[in-house]
Amino acid sequence: MDIQKPTLILNPTIVQRNIARMAAKARQNGVAFRPHFKTHQSADIGNWFKTEGVTAITVSSVSMATYFAAHGWRDITIAFPVNWLEIAAINALAAQIDLHLVLESVETAQFLQANLQHPVNIWLKIDSGYGRTGIVWENATQVLAVGNAVTAADKLRLHGILTHSGQTYQVKRNPQAIQTLYADVLKRMQHVQHALLQHGMADIKISIGDTPSCSVVTDFSGVDEIRPGNFVFYDMTQVRIGSCDVADVGVVVACPVVAKHPERNVLIVYGGAVHLSRDYDALPDGTPYYGRVVLPAENGWSAPLPETYVKSISQEHGIIHTTPDILARINVGDVLCILPIHSCLTADMLKRYQTPDGVTYAMMPGIYG
Amino acid sequence: MDIQKPTLILNPTIVQRNIARMAAKARQNGVAFRPHFKTHQSADIGNWFKTEGVTAITVSSVSMATYFAAHGWRDITIAFPVNWLEIAAINALAAQIDLHLVLESVETAQFLQANLQHPVNIWLKIDSGYGRTGIVWENATQVLAVGNAVTAADKLRLHGILTHSGQTYQVKRNPQAIQTLYADVLKRMQHVQHALLQHGMADIKISIGDTPSCSVVTDFSGVDEIRPGNFVFYDMTQVRIGSCDVADVGVVVACPVVAKHPERNVLIVYGGAVHLSRDYDALPDGTPYYGRVVLPAENGWSAPLPETYVKSISQEHGIIHTTPDILARINVGDVLCILPIHSCLTADMLKRYQTPDGVTYAMMPGIYG
Numbered sequence: 221m222d223i224q225k226p227t228l229i230l231n232p233t234i235v236q237r238n239i240a241r242m243a244a245k246a247r248q249n250g251v252a253f254r255p256h257f258k259t260h261q262s263a264d265i266g267n268w269f270k271t272e273g274v275t276a277i278t279v280s281s282v283s284m285a286t287y288f289a290a291h292g293w294r295d296i297t298i299a300f301p302v303n304w305l306e307i308a309a310i311n312a313l314a315a316q317i318d319l320h321l322v323l324e325s326v327e328t329a330q331f332l333q334a335n336l337q338h339p340v341n342i343w344l345k346i347d348s349g350y351g352r353t354g355i356v357w358e359n360a361t362q363v364l365a366v367g368n369a370v371t372a373a374d375k376l377r378l379h380g381i382l383t384h385s386g387q388t389y390q391v392k393r394n395p396q397a398i399q400t401l402y403a404d405v406l407k408r409m410q411h412v413q414h415a416l417l418q419h420g421m422a423d424i425k426i427s428i429g430d431t432p433s434c435s436v437v438t439d440f441s442g443v444d445e446i447r448p449g450n451f452v453f454y455d456m457t458q459v460r461i462g463s464c465d466v467a468d469v470g471v472v473v474a475c476p477v478v479a480k481h482p483e484r485n486v487l488i489v490y491g492g493a494v495h496l497s498r499d500y501d502a503l504p505d506g507t508p509y510y511g512r513v514v515l516p517a518e519n520g521w522s523a524p525l526p527e528t529y530v531k532s533i534s535q536e537h538g539i540i541h542t543t544p545d546i547l548a549r550i551n552v553g554d555v556l557c558i559l560p561i562h563s564c565l566t567a568d569m570l571k572r573y574q575t576p577d578g579v580t581y582a583m584m585p586g587i588y589g
Numbered sequence: 590m591d592i593q594k595p596t597l598i599l600n601p602t603i604v605q606r607n608i609a610r611m612a613a614k615a616r617q618n619g620v621a622f623r624p625h626f627k628t629h630q631s632a633d634i635g636n637w638f639k640t641e642g643v644t645a646i647t648v649s650s651v652s653m654a655t656y657f658a659a660h661g662w663r664d665i666t667i668a669f670p671v672n673w674l675e676i677a678a679i680n681a682l683a684a685q686i687d688l689h690l691v692l693e694s695v696e697t698a699q700f701l702q703a704n705l706q707h708p709v710n711i712w713l714k715i716d717s718g719y720g721r722t723g724i725v726w727e728n729a730t731q732v733l734a735v736g737n738a739v740t741a742a743d744k745l746r747l748h749g750i751l752t753h754s755g756q757t758y759q760v761k762r763n764p765q766a767i768q769t770l771y772a773d774v775l776k777r778m779q780h781v782q783h784a785l786l787q788h789g790m791a792d793i794k795i796s797i798g799d800t801p802s803c804s805v806v807t808d809f810s811g812v813d814e815i816r817p818g819n820f821v822f823y824d825m826t827q828v829r830i831g832s833c834d835v836a837d838v839g840v841v842v843a844c845p846v847v848a849k850h851p852e853r854n855v856l857i858v859y860g861g862a863v864h865l866s867r868d869y870d871a872l873p874d875g876t877p878y879y880g881r882v883v884l885p886a887e888n889g890w891s892a893p894l895p896e897t898y899v900k901s902i903s904q905e906h907g908i909i910h911t912t913p914d915i916l917a918r919i920n921v922g923d924v925l926c927i928l929p930i931h932s933c934l935t936a937d938m939l940k941r942y943q944t945p946d947g948v949t950y951a952m953m954p955g956i957y958g
Binding site: 223224225226258269280281283290300301302303304305306308309324325327328331352362386450472476478479480481483488490493494495497498499532535536537539551552553555564565568570571572586588 | 592593594595627649650651652669670671672673674675677678693694696697700721722726755768843847848849850852857859862863864865866868901903904905906908920921922924933936937939940941956957
């Protein structure tokens with residue numbers, strides 16, 4: 221690796237394997253695969269999905285939809301409650317692609333009907349237990365009110381119900397717990413689907429999205445579409461949940477070592493919050509940490525170094541706890557690589573990928589374009 | 590404000606007042622004012638310091654030094670342990686500006702002597718109690734070893750000792766506690782200065798940097814230079830510490846409201862971890878939060894809304910807790926503004942400023958330039 225400063229390194233072998241595995245699982249289940257592109261935010265990496273037959277994608281902002289539409293994607297779901305203030309950009313998108321929007325209120329349905337220039341597909345956002353946003357699945361009154369508002373609007377085509385069951389992110393190395401959460405979510409989504417059907421809204425598709433469920437569950441009966449995103453890179457959070465093995469993590473941040481503190485088993489790297497992001501997780505003993513540490517290797521990186529992790533970060537500094545043996549083998553001027561806690565945020569910080577061979581891939585340039 | 594998506598709003602009146610106040614304090618004390626530009630990272634905002642007579646600045650990376658050198662700054666300290674892997678860029682800078690580097694090891698002094706093409710000024714990085722990096726102030730052996738290595742190198746001019754006393758960030762609304770910490774730091778730095786003097790190293794300047802100390806302390810006797818950075822914008826962390834009043838915070842993130850949940854007093858805004866950063870702090874009752882909420886107003890924003898704060902964030906969502914009264918007055922499609930927890934990171938996320946009048950200021954485009 222040719223590294224001068226913190227650099228996001230992507231292993232194409234791992235990433236393409238992650239994509240192929242999820243695409244194969246969707247095919248085997250006969251469910252639509254509409255991957256979330258907010259994790260990689262890259263037209264180049266997006267192309268790797270095309271070789272797996274992917275033609276429809278998910279994004280998290282109007283800006284991201286505009287970027288991927290400009291790179292040839294023609295079927296895009298913006299999986300975020302409609303932002304009224306971007307109606308001009310939404311109209312521009314609806315004029316050129318098959319646009320899917322997500323909403324959760326009568327007000328937004330009415331706003332779209334009044335302001336759209338082209339028809340769009342609508343998914344009702346359902347809160348299936350995560351508690352972030354969406355219509356609470358048990359709230360039949362609200363589900364039907366919004367469903368009816370959409371049905372009554374000739375610019376809106378009610379396509380289905382969509383959920384992100386982020387509650388799976390609390391799991392600790394327990395695939396069975398993910399299966400159980402998933403089964404609950406599916407039951408709740410089917411309950412909503414049934415309520416809509418009873419009131420004349422037929423052919424309501426079910427779309428689910430979280431990477432833990434999509435990684436662990438093998439039978440998607442009852443679901444029409446999956447929208448995982450993070451699986452493309454995975455990260456230490458997904459390893460902790462039990463979604464993947466550490467060998468499935470497809471990106472690291474390469475960081476130059478700038479100082480050594482043998483008296484307290486600490487190495488300082490150039491690589492901090494503006495490179496890794498501020499996201500943290502807990503080691504098995506409960507200690508908070510900001511990433512595991514690996515060594516650069518030919519075509520990629522090593523297994524995690526034992527007892528070695530990023531114990532704190534500031535804007536540009538990473539403070540790495542390690543063992544006396546490892547510390548003695550590493551020098552100022554060496555490069556260490558950090559397995560990220562949350563690869564979506566880390567990628568968003570660095571805005572560019574580099575392979576171990578030095579090939580670079582661009583990302584979308586931020587929300588201001 | 591003309592807002593479509595999350596936008597970093599800067600109030601020039603507040604920011605210019607913050608700059609003028611700190612510059613006046615430095616002048617009154619007869620200390621050099623070398624502000625840290627990592628907070629704003631903007632050539633435009635940098636120009637506001639020139640009207641206060643500032644000619645020397647601090648940055649946190651070689652990339653940032655290169656950016657500000659390209660915008661006319663001719664005296665720059667890179668307040669981060671020298672990154673050997675950027676020696677080519679360091680040599681390019683040393684050829685054109687008065688460059689100050691920070692080091693903490695004999696190895697780095699020897700590396701620079703062997704690889705520099707032009708002489709540079711050197712500050713020894715001292716750990717005066719923060720425990721992040723630097724030579725521990727009590728470790729006279731290491732202080733003298735590094736001091737001697739610098740003195741022996743004809744390309745290195747030993748200029749002084751430098752510290753960042755980040756321990757002040759633990760303070761809670763207690764200016765007296767900051768004063769006490771500052772007094773300890775000064776004593777420790779003078780101890781190091783004296784040890785160097787006793788071994789023939791004279792005219793060693795003392796540089797200190799943290800915003801809490803620089804905001805609260807009024808007498809800088811014994812110090813030669815101050816390097817605060819965050820004070821240009823301040824933020825909710827500095828309000829909590831007691832460095833400033835909430836009316837001194839000079840930036841907010843304007844966020845569109847996209848959903849309402851009256852049953853749990855929650856508003857959802859478009860504005861998440863990729864806009865605000867993942868940094869959090871604690872409310873007086875210990876509840877973690879990601880920002881206070883204000884309303885847009887003519888020429889700026891309101892005082893914080895009572896009992897209203899960002900209680901959690903995901904990649905693009907901000908989840909705001911509020912009161913039933915406030916919730917009833919705010920609608921989907923409105924704009925709320927968030928006072929950031931840590932303005933340095935928030936600015937780094939958004940990479941562009943906009944004034945309430947709609948003037949925009951660019952930031953440096955990230956470490957890849």
